[in-house]
Amino acid sequence: MNLNLKAKKNNSYDAIVVGTGISGGWAAKELTENGLNTLVLERGRNVRHIEDYPTMLKKPWELPYNDRVTQEEAQHYQKQMRTGYTIRQSTKHWWIRDTDQPYEEIKRFDWIRGYHVGGRSIMWGRQSYRLAPMDFEANAKEGIAVDWPIRYEDIAPWYSHVEKFAGISGQALGLPQLPDSEFLPPWELNCVEEHLKESLDANFGRVLTIGRTANMTRSHQGRGSCMSRNLCMRGCPYGAYFSSNASTLPAAEATGNMTLRPNSIVDSIIYDEDLGKATGVRVIDAETLETFEFYSNVIFLNASCMNTTLIMLNSISDRFPNGLGNDSGELGHNVMDHHFRVGANGEFDGYEDRYYWGRRPTGFYIPRFRNLDRNDRSYLRGFGYQGGASRQDWRHAVRELAIGEPLKELVQTPGKWTLGMTAFGEMLPDHSNRVYLDHNKKDKWGQPTLVFDVEFKENEFKMREDMKNDAAEMLEAAGFKNITTFDDPGGPGLGIHEMGTARMGRDPRTSVLNKWNQVHACKNVFVTDGAAMTSAACQNPSLTYMAFAARSAHYAAEEMKKGNL
Amino acid sequence: MDKMDRKEAIKRTAMLMGGVVFAPTMLGVLKGCSPSTGRWRPELFTASQAALVTALSDTIIPATDTKGAADVGVPGFIESMVKDVYSEEQRTSFLDGLERFDEKCREQTGSAFASLDAGAQTEFANTENRLAIENEAEEGPQFFLVFKELTMVGYFRTEEGATRVLRYEDIPGIYQGCIPFEDVGRTWSHNH
Incomplete structure (x- = not known):
């Protein structure tokens, strides 16, 4: 008895944060800066900024196999490789082996994961866009799913708060459907992108702007300016893009209030029936398989959408027989991602005397232009485009009548300008799109595995017609030649924007979280990763997760000070 | 000055002068120092x-x-x-x-x-x-x-192909979206 009490005292904190990715890093920073003694748990290995980026300085000739993985290596990454870009010699150490944590696909779902301190904040695409007032209103207006319990005005100050620290470059435009951030100077468009921009404005009244990205165009917050290497996914020696490792975790560390514990898989949340609240978490050591319990006043779940859901579904008590906070039965349902890989490519004649310097870590963005003021399409919501123009590299000479010395000369002049763009469309929340646990099939740590039953539905497929045709039409109007369209949705999950499985809402009977991201019936548990999303909008979501995490952590700290938590 | 020092010195001069000095006339100087490739045993x-x-x-x-x-x-x-x-x-x-x-x-x-x-x-x-x-x-x-x-x-x-036939900058430093081709001079070995 005495021993247990002592163990409990040693393992007790003000707050526990589960996960160190984009949202977990923010929760850790805000909680520790508000004076809370915080335990930060990460299921993967430790990754220290700079020291643990083994490939960040490798030159092309220092990577074997032209950066591709061997057949033998690829066997372990069959699902992780579905993106086509994730598993390289230079980046493979950031992604899990599928065999470590298998999952079942009733329908194809591409669950792309990275387990280590920093999570996917190391490898993310860095595109950073605010959701708009219309995005928070759409569900209520159209009678889709449930209403968001907040409006844009509630989150806007927190967007500003996280942007000022993260460092987001971009061009202010004053668009209602894509509110401006607190921007660092924008990257430049190249000649052909500039040409398309002018054509879109003249022919369609549509906007093209440089991608808003968490790559810093000047030194900011003690981190270096981007050097235009575009090797971000390997980890940045300058700390020039936002990652937990470079940004939020060092800030949390600096407070002296953070205890970071890698290799700690959270099995479940401990719920105390008498107190009527959560008291801690059960942890499995990923290396030794030993189990521990850690205790705290508040718990932040930032394990990424699916793993947060897995932990909640696996947290069974008399009060919550179907998973923590699952009174509504919505936990695990309403899975969303963005649907993309549909658009057009084209070639452009001209600008043959123009080129570019450096490797820009972003492309261009065409903000949503469909269904803005009124709904006049055969589908709800809309999409934006991401794309880029460049001149063909040496590959243009493969199919030329040149061998030997003439070939070596030919490749020294770049080929034509080409431009490609893919739309990113909103996926509607749908109760039938869900994940659930298989308790009979365990992973290598003895955890139940997830079963995915998710698909794109009619609204998405109708939208894809516009996503494809609008792209081709815009390229045609701008004078592009040899325009080709493409449309290959792949599986949901491929956008690596999985979200929605513990949605926020006004009514505990139809949602899991309240307007502060608290579990309705267990208010000292907060969920501030993608699981909390009530709808997806069409913008890349990470910036929104940052804002929600910071807002909720601040709220939790205030409530603790008031003695309410 | 040994060969590698000379190469570094040329690189630094190129950077000081805006990175556009990489004229073919310099290739002769640079050719001296590519690492020999190990013997290949099929x-x-x-x-x-x-x-x-x-x-x-x-x-x-x-x-x-x-x-x-x-x-x-x-x-x-x-x-x-x-x-x-x-x-x-x-x-x-x-x-x-x-x-x-x-x-x-x-x-x-x-x-x-x-x-x-x-x-x-x-x-x-x-x-x-x-x-x-x-x-x-x-x-x-x-x-x-x-x-x-x-x-x-x-x-x-390879270093030879990327840097001496094509153009490669390990650390471009900045991005410029629309400049005269002559300022780069040759196709970039890596577009993105």
């Missing part, structure tokens, strides 16, 4: 396949004022890709393509490709290149173009 290819791969890759990218494919280890790179990265099906198809290529060469010239003189090799490869381009639309993937592209991938990822 594991997958037979001796005659290895000889063919060496001869054909070096015909596609020969030594000029810059090194050729064979000098910078492209034949070994090709073997490693075919052996370790290609699928079983791709590997079988590639090895089959090598055999057929040499068979056709023997039929038409009376000699294996590797035994031809350089002029005859270039002539035969040019014909195969033209036929492959002409036939691709109708017949599908052509061995010669697969080999040509793999040779080019292998060559332009």
Whole structure:
């Protein structure tokens, strides 16, 4: 008895944060800066900024196999490789082996994961866009799913708060459907992108702007300016893009209030029936398989959408027989991602005397232009485009009548300008799109595995017609030649924007979280990763997760000070 | 000043002057210091396949004022890709393509490709290149173009190919979206 009490005292904190990715890093920073003694748990290995980026300085000739993985290596990454870009010699150490944590696909779902301190904040695409007032209103207006319990005005100050620290470059435009951030100077468009921009404005009244990205165009917050290497996914020696490792975790560390514990898989949340609240978490050591319990006043779940859901579904008590906070039965349902890989490519004649310097870590963005003021399409919501123009590299000479010395000369002049763009469309929340646990099939740590039953539905497929045709039409109007369209949705999950499985809402009977991201019936548990999303909008979501995490952590700290938590 | 110091000094001068000094006249100075490639011991290819791969890759990218494919280890790179990265099906198809290529060469010239003189090799490869381009639309993937592209991938990822034939900047420092081509001078080895 005495021993247990002592163990409990040693393992007790003000707050526990589960996960160190984009949202977990923010929760850790805000909680520790508000004076809370915080335990930060990460299921993967430790990754220290700079020291643990083994490939960040490798030159092309220092990577074997032209950066591709061997057949033998690829066997372990069959699902992780579905993106086509994730598993390289230079980046493979950031992604899990599928065999470590298998999952079942009733329908194809591409669950792309990275387990280590920093999570996917190391490898993310860095595109950073605010959701708009219309995005928070759409569900209520159209009678889709449930209403968001907040409006844009509630989150806007927190967007500003996280942007000022993260460092987001971009061009202010004053668009209602894509509110401006607190921007660092924008990257430049190249000649052909500039040409398309002018054509879109003249022919369609549509906007093209440089991608808003968490790559810093000047030194900011003690981190270096981007050097235009575009090797971000390997980890940045300058700390020039936002990652937990470079940004939020060092800030949390600096407070002296953070205890970071890698290799700690959270099995479940401990719920105390008498107190009527959560008291801690059960942890499995990923290396030794030993189990521990850690205790705290508040718990932040930032394990990424699916793993947060897995932990909640696996947290069974008399009060919550179907998973923590699952009174509504919505936990695990309403899975969303963005649907993309549909658009057009084209070639452009001209600008043959123009080129570019450096490797820009972003492309261009065409903000949503469909269904803005009124709904006049055969589908709800809309999409934006991401794309880029460049001149063909040496590959243009493969199919030329040149061998030997003439070939070596030919490749020294770049080929034509080409431009490609893919739309990113909103996926509607749908109760039938869900994940659930298989308790009979365990992973290598003895955890139940997830079963995915998710698909794109009619609204998405109708939208894809516009996503494809609008792209081709815009390229045609701008004078592009040899325009080709493409449309290959792949599986949901491929956008690596999985979200929605513990949605926020006004009514505990139809949602899991309240307007502060608290579990309705267990208010000292907060969920501030993608699981909390009530709808997806069409913008890349990470910036929104940052804002929600910071807002909720601040709220939790205030409530603790008031003695309410 | 030893060779590596000189190379560094030139690089730094180039950076100070805005990064646009990389004129071909400097190539002679830089050529002195490329690391020698280790000796290649074929594991997958037979001796005659290895000889063919060496001869054909070096015909596609020969030594000029810059090194050729064979000098910078492209034949070994090709073997490693075919052996370790290609699928079983791709590997079988590639090895089959090598055999057929040499068979056709023997039929038409009376000699294996590797035994031809350089002029005859270039002539035969040019014909195969033209036929492959002409036939691709109708017949599908052509061995010669697969080999040509793999040779080019292998060559332009080396320091010689990337920095001396094409243009490579390890740390560009800034991004400029629309500048005169002369300011760069040659195709970037890496676009993105």
